[in-house]
Amino acid sequence: MRAEPWRTLRALPTLFRVGVAETLAYRAEFIVWILTTTQPLIMLGLWTSVAREAPFAGYSSNRFVAYFLASLIVRQLTGNWVAWQMGEEIRSGAMAMRLLRPLHPFFVFAAGQAAALPFRSIIALPVAFVLLASSGASVLTTDPMQLVLLVPSVLFAWLIMFALMFAIGALAFFLTRTMALANLYYALFSLFSGYMLPLDLLPPWIRTIAAWLPFRFMISVPIEILTRSHDRAELAAMLGGQAAWTVGAMAIALVVWRAGIRRFEAVGG
Amino acid sequence: MIRARDLKRHFKVHKRPPGLLSALRSVVRRSYDVVKAVDGVSFTIERGERVGFLGPNGAGKTTTLKVLSGLLHPTSGEVAVEDCAPFRRQAAFLRKITLVMGQKSQLIWDLPPGETYAMNRAVFDVPRAQYDQTLRELTELLELGPLLEKPTRQLSLGERMKCELAAALLHQPTTLFLDEPTIGLDVAMQVAIRDFVRSYNQRHEATVLLTSHYMDDVVALCPRIIVIDRGTLIHDGDLRQLIKTMDPDKRVSFTLPQPIGDAELARLGALLARDGQRITVRVPEREVAAAIGHLLGALKATDLAIEDPPLEDILRVMFGKHRAEPA
Amino acid sequence: MTRYLRLFAVQARTSISAAMAYRANFFIEGAITLIWTAVTLLPLVVVFGQRQTVAGWDEPQALIVVGYFLGVRAVLEGTISPSLSDLVMRIRDGSFDYILLKPADAQAMVSTASYAPWRIFDLLGALALIGYAFVQRGAPPAPADAALGAVLFGCGVLAAYALWIVCAAASFWVVRMDNLMYLLTAVFDVGRWPIDVFRGAWRVVFTVVIPVAVMTTFPAEALLGRIDLTHTLGTIGGALALLVISRLVWRTAIRNYTSASS
Numbered sequence: 001m002r003a004e005p006w007r008t009l010r011a012l013p014t015l016f017r018v019g020v021a022e023t024l025a026y027r028a029e030f031i032v033w034i035l036t037t038t039q040p041l042i043m044l045g046l047w048t049s050v051a052r053e054a055p056f057a058g059y060s061s062n063r064f065v066a067y068f069l070a071s072l073i074v075r076q077l078t079g080n081w082v083a084w085q086m087g088e089e090i091r092s093g094a095m096a097m098r099l100l101r102p103l104h105p106f107f108v109f110a111a112g113q114a115a116a117l118p119f120r121s122i123i124a125l126p127v128a129f130v131l132l133a134s135s136g137a138s139v140l141t142t143d144p145m146q147l148v149l150l151v152p153s154v155l156f157a158w159l160i161m162f163a164l165m166f167a168i169g170a171l172a173f174f175l176t177r178t179m180a181l182a183n184l185y186y187a188l189f190s191l192f193s194g195y196m197l198p199l200d201l202l203p204p205w206i207r208t209i210a211a212w213l214p215f216r217f218m219i220s221v222p223i224e225i226l227t228r229s230h231d232r233a234e235l236a237a238m239l240g241g242q243a244a245w246t247v248g249a250m251a252i253a254l255v256v257w258r259a260g261i262r263r264f265e266a267v268g269g
Numbered sequence: 270m271i272r273a274r275d276l277k278r279h280f281k282v283h284k285r286p287p288g289l290l291s292a293l294r295s296v297v298r299r300s301y302d303v304v305k306a307v308d309g310v311s312f313t314i315e316r317g318e319r320v321g322f323l324g325p326n327g328a329g330k331t332t333t334l335k336v337l338s339g340l341l342h343p344t345s346g347e348v349a350v351e352d353c354a355p356f357r358r359q360a361a362f363l364r365k366i367t368l369v370m371g372q373k374s375q376l377i378w379d380l381p382p383g384e385t386y387a388m389n390r391a392v393f394d395v396p397r398a399q400y401d402q403t404l405r406e407l408t409e410l411l412e413l414g415p416l417l418e419k420p421t422r423q424l425s426l427g428e429r430m431k432c433e434l435a436a437a438l439l440h441q442p443t444t445l446f447l448d449e450p451t452i453g454l455d456v457a458m459q460v461a462i463r464d465f466v467r468s469y470n471q472r473h474e475a476t477v478l479l480t481s482h483y484m485d486d487v488v489a490l491c492p493r494i495i496v497i498d499r500g501t502l503i504h505d506g507d508l509r510q511l512i513k514t515m516d517p518d519k520r521v522s523f524t525l526p527q528p529i530g531d532a533e534l535a536r537l538g539a540l541l542a543r544d545g546q547r548i549t550v551r552v553p554e555r556e557v558a559a560a561i562g563h564l565l566g567a568l569k570a571t572d573l574a575i576e577d578p579p580l581e582d583i584l585r586v587m588f589g590k591h592r593a594e595p596a
Numbered sequence: 597m598t599r600y601l602r603l604f605a606v607q608a609r610t611s612i613s614a615a616m617a618y619r620a621n622f623f624i625e626g627a628i629t630l631i632w633t634a635v636t637l638l639p640l641v642v643v644f645g646q647r648q649t650v651a652g653w654d655e656p657q658a659l660i661v662v663g664y665f666l667g668v669r670a671v672l673e674g675t676i677s678p679s680l681s682d683l684v685m686r687i688r689d690g691s692f693d694y695i696l697l698k699p700a701d702a703q704a705m706v707s708t709a710s711y712a713p714w715r716i717f718d719l720l721g722a723l724a725l726i727g728y729a730f731v732q733r734g735a736p737p738a739p740a741d742a743a744l745g746a747v748l749f750g751c752g753v754l755a756a757y758a759l760w761i762v763c764a765a766a767s768f769w770v771v772r773m774d775n776l777m778y779l780l781t782a783v784f785d786v787g788r789w790p791i792d793v794f795r796g797a798w799r800v801v802f803t804v805v806i807p808v809a810v811m812t813t814f815p816a817e818a819l820l821g822r823i824d825l826t827h828t829l830g831t832i833g834g835a836l837a838l839l840v841i842s843r844l845v846w847r848t849a850i851r852n853y854t855s856a857s858s
Contacts, residue, residue, distance in 0.1 A: 035779050045798040184628045187635045201642050340693050342855045360699035368697055375694040384610045391603040392698045
């Protein structure tokens with residue numbers, strides 16, 4: 001039992017390498033996945049148009065540009081399709097094979113999704129960074145500490161996103177059609193995370209609801225750290241919230257997974 | 270009638286060797302291998318024949334069936350089924366044939382088979398009266414009665430297969446392509462399906478082309494067999510004739526009341542199997558009568574059985590020879 | 597022709613009974629679509645909370661665009677999308693071969709295979725929204741406008757159908773292609789906004805490349821009586837052109853499938 005986490009750790013490089021090979025194996029699918037996360041550019045077109053004559057609720061065109069480019073970057077860095085992958089494997093029976101192996105699927109899938117990261121980003125990120133630096137320079141924070149804190153912030157965001165998507169993927173153990181729930185999740189995500197529009201633009205009562213949901217900590221918080229100045233207390237609260245939700249999301253993932261496995265074993269797959 | 274002349278079907282398969290470097294390279298440049306699934310096969314099957322299509326896995330049987338049923342275009346060569354070019358997939362052609370794939374299902378999963386039948390009736394435009402009668406016949410022959418009301422997912426494999434067969438025959442095709450129809454079924458069900466196919470063949474004068482890994486299916490059902498290996502045809506002819514030519518010795522099995530010495534056993538024939546008192550020997554055909562006389566008379570053997578050599582053994586020899594031949 | 601009608605009737609019946617087989621699902625899905633609709637409306641509410649008009653569209657007019665968006669989406673998610681997801685699954689497990697063995701047009705069979713009947717809620721929501729918008733305007737649409745609005749709604753649906761078929765046909769070539777459906781759904785999402793809101797490159801993309809404008813904005817313009825001849829002809833012509841293109845792509849895909857699969 002004690003050897004397990006060590007074994008997992010040692011296996012990670014290989015898992016990573018295989019993940020890369022898998023990613024590259026399906027070129028077209030891969031490109032499509034990248035394209036699906038370009039919604040911020042569409043939103044950018046929309047909101048800059050709205051803010052053309054006059055700033056909208058304190059957001060000038062420039063500020064919208066910076067916001068959505070940052071949103072694109074964060075989304076590219078934190079997106080994954082593990083829910084879809086798990087659903088497929090459970091339906092096809094491949095998941096049964098995975099369960100026979102000594103490594104917990106959580107880590108295997110995580111390594112696989114992480115492996116895709118460099119390749120997903122290779123096209124979009126440089127462009128986005130350049131654009132962001134040039135056009136949004138006035139809006140970005142210059143506080144070096146905030147910039148440094150971006151790293152743990154994005155890491156937390158990735159973990160929360162992955163854990164919750166893992167939980168949704170595990171729902172395929174129970175439901176034959178998880179598409180509806182996945183769609184619902186996506187609808188709530190795009191609204192409450194700041195993906196669809198900056199959270200400050202939402203009516204106050206919705207913002208209150210958003211504060212209690214994990215979505216804000218997946219997209220909005222890193223963007224907020226990048227584009228606004230905060231004092232120490234605020235930063236601590238934001239990162240603390242992310243850390244708390246990381247734990248929470250993993251707990252949810254674990255619970256759903258366990259329940260799913262129990263059902264799987266009872267039904268016989 | 271089915272006719273194939275120098276039929277070829279090749280596939281381009283993307284080569285993907287393992288390793289990170291190859292994976293990266295495959296993003297920009299892909300290399301292909303050509304797989305010759307069917308490489309120059311010719312045969313003619315007359316109306317009403319029952320033909321077994323045999324070969325090891327990957328020999329090209331399923332590919333040939335797919336070309337004959339119109340699912341695949343031939344790479345080259347001629348093929349005609351019921352006087353039509355299958356790959357044109359004309360409605361008239363599709364109404365005359367049926368393809369049953371043992372490993373793939375056409376029944377709607379969540380609904381009773383009856384619903385799939387209703388759909389097929391609409392698609393094939395079968396007149397109501399004829400459909401009712403056909404369904405009655407099939408229900409009776411295959412004992413489908415209680416199965417028609419249960420959702421497909423609740424049926425056992427054998428029950429599902431029977432319903433699949435019925436679905437495939439509702440439009441009364443005259444050419445049947447059966448690709449491993451008895452796979453995974455228990456012996457009783459295999460026999461039932463064999464009997465059914467034979468009866469359908471006789472009543473409708475339907476041509477049957479069957480592939481199966483169960484030799485019993487072929488031996489019981491097909492007077493003629495076509496053997497394929499690695500895309501080429503290595504035998505086409507009468508089954509009994511083949512067995513006699515390849516291996517004219519019979520297999521004689523018996524039980525002895527008392528043990529017998531090796532020398533005495535060797536006089537009967539070559540020992541093939543010994544399981545306690547149950548012994549199987551191989552006896553050349555012309556010596557069978559004498560051997561039986563000796564067994565029943567002097568040795569007082571019981572439970573005597575005389576059988577042809579198993580088809581598997583014959584095929585194994587055939588494939589072995591084929592592979593050893595210079596390419 | 598009657599044969600196809602009979603086939604569609606049977607397929608609809610079997611599919612809807614399959615959907616109804618999971619009864620609880622029906623109401624859960626209904627609830628989900630209502631929530632989804634509310635989320636769809638929220639950004640619109642935010643924008644018009646601060647502005648009277650955006651790119652020449654006021655709130656009631658924009659709501660009508662959303663109404664058309666919900667209507668087209670209802671048909672999409674109610675029949676086109678489930679059928680084509682079904683197709684992708686069949687291609688993967690090999691049972692698509694059985695469709696090719698039937699003496700009926702494969703595209704027709706495949707397009708009518710599966711239904712999600714709870715999407716009727718979406719459609720009712722769309723009508724309610726459009727009704728509400730006209731109440732806000734203070735006067736109902738002129739009969740001629742309503743007629744043209746209905747016709748162009750049909751064109752919008754056909755255009756969406758054509759795009760989705762092209763998408764589904766792609767899964768003949770590339771095995772794991774259902775995420776292309778997600779992409780298309782995400783792009784289609786743009787249709788909830790009047791196309792005039794977008795400028796430059798995006799506008800061109802959404803009017804010509806993936807003509808979302810054709811599906812929602814132009815029909816809305818027709819209903820509002822503000823459509824010009826170019827847009828009318830563009831919508832009808834565009835839908836027809838897309839149908840032809842999609843048919844060609846489909847046939848190429850089938851030819852490819854029967855020559856390259858194993």
